[in-house]
Amino acid sequence: MEARLKILTSATKLFTTQGFAKTSLAQVAKEAHVSKALIFWHFESKDDLFRTALKTSLEPFSIDVVELLDGLDPMAQIQKLVDLYYEFVSQNIYSVRFLLSLVVREEKNLDDLLERTIELHRIYCNMIADIVQTGCEQGAFRATLVAETEAALIMATLNGVLVQGFLDGTEPRDPGPLLDQLKRSLRERLLAAPPPLADA
Amino acid sequence: MEARLKILTSATKLFTTQGFAKTSLAQVAKEAHVSKALIFWHFESKDDLFRTALKTSLEPFSIDVVELLDGLDPMAQIQKLVDLYYEFVSQNIYSVRFLLSLVVREEKNLDDLLERTIELHRIYCNMIADIVQTGCEQGAFRATLVAETEAALIMATLNGVLVQGFLDGTEPRDPGPLLDQLKRSLRERLLAAPPPLADA
DNA sequence: GTCTATATACAGATAGAC
DNA sequence: GTCTATCTGTATATAGAC
Missing domain, CATH: 1.10.10.60 (Homeodomain-like)
Known part of the structure; x- marks a missing residue:
């Protein structure tokens, strides 16, 4: 073999x-x-x-990520998830490119692969929604948040950052300022009380 | 002919x-x-x-959008731009799909077309950055915002919403809740003072 | 300008020797 | 298991009639 x-x-x-x-x-x-x-x-x-x-190139998508979040508070969990997502994407840029192209063009004869990708995406999205929900219940996040919608927007933004990476040139780049910006905006948007403002 | x-x-x-x-x-x-x-x-x-x-199918990308923003305050301008972007995308879903697939896979022999797309994207991004900058100077937006970074994240999110539309099924859908969520989050993130909170 | 017929090249796939 | 040689279909592109 x-x-x-x-x-x-x-x-x-x-x-x-x-x-x-x-x-x-x-x-x-x-x-x-x-x-x-x-x-x-x-x-x-x-x-x-x-x-x-x-199928082979899809295997790594099944990373078990839950244990890495243990012991962190909701905001830290979300930020960790953001980092993990981008890290995974960077390390599997070939497969990601391809799968995304499958989504964008609707190539036939592989609906099963697509289904699986979408399913994994949904799982990831639900994880974020759960964390947001927990954050709200703990009082760490704003009570007005709708967990599912918030999670969906976060996932969309993550994918958008990914696409942006494809757009503006060389691909295997470092996260760049966009990811930082995303995390900053998440703090501002999700947290109930404004953070210590440790930037400027 | x-x-x-x-x-x-x-x-x-x-x-x-x-x-x-x-x-x-x-x-x-x-x-x-x-x-x-x-x-x-x-x-x-x-x-x-x-x-x-x-080349033909790319023509509509050259919409002149500036005049539509005239007379609006910065936040309204940004929200209008968000709507216009999605509207344009919805109406040119074929070309958008294709161009995005060009970005994702790096198909050869058409670098010029790609260049043009990316250029248009940059223009759109700069427009948002300008509006954010103006908003900051007028005191309507938070003074701590970095216009370029903020604009880049907004564009990324827009593209992410677009991809999400491709992901979860039928394409020529209505904006859906994601765009609303984006606009809501923009209000919360950009505005200097919290809005009247007219949701719950 | 528009057609039919054809040249040429290369794709996926098979046969069969080793 | 791995090869060379070959079949068969279909793609781009051309020739030439009308």
Whole structure:
């Protein structure tokens, strides 16, 4: 099981950067230093290769993140989640790019993968909503907040920061000022009492 | 110049929904009710057709929006801009989807189109920054705001809301609660004095 | 300007030797 | 398991009639 892995790795990389249609099996074969025919020995079809490759590249999305939040107060938990999200995204920029492109264009024949991504997204969103809810009940956050809506906007902003990273040039950049700005605005928006104002 | 336009229209639609690679000229020809050969009479190559089609579909991005903001106070201007942005996006959902997919995947051979999109984005961002700056100077907004950073986060959030729309299902939806939430959070974050709180 | 017919290239996929 | 050689379909692009 040596060549199979090389094929899978090359395929993931190429599909991720170029998309399904633009990536030929000849290209995959060349990159993996095997013959085209070998790809068909290991995988039923180009489609099968594609699904397998993507499933592999999706695995890391299943990080268990809950334990990392233990013992933190709600605001710290949210800020930690923001950092974790961006960290994960930075480390899996290939897969993220690809999945996002699946969302934006509505490529067919892989609804299951998309479903899974959306499901994970929802889980993440619910986690934030729970934290917000707890924060409200503890009196740390404003009582007027609607947890679900607030969480949804936070997630949207996170994705927006991500897209922005794609927009303004080189990708594997550091979080940049946008993430800081997001965290600052979250403090101002969520906390019941204004923070010590330790910026200027 | 009848068939040329039909070709262009069909091509734009197909390229936009399916992408460049997945769209064959046979498909374009069928959709436009012309022969494949005619496409090559009107356009040098598939590539040429692609560029021409996209240039056409990009035109509406050049909306002149400034006049619509005249006479409004800074907060109203920003909220208006938010609405206009989403409105424009809703009405050009095809092109937006496509352009976003260009940003996410880094498709080659059309750097000029991308450049133009990014430039427009920057212009929009600067407009918001200017308004925030004015708001601060007028005393309507908090004096501690950094206009550029604040504007960048707002744009990021707008794009995030857009992506979210793609994520959770049917696309040509109404703004939904996310935009309202964004505008609410902007009031809370930007305004110097808390608003009359006309929600609960 | 618009068509039919065709050239040429390359894609995914198979056959069969080793 | 891995290869070379090949089949088959379809894509872009051209030739030439009308």
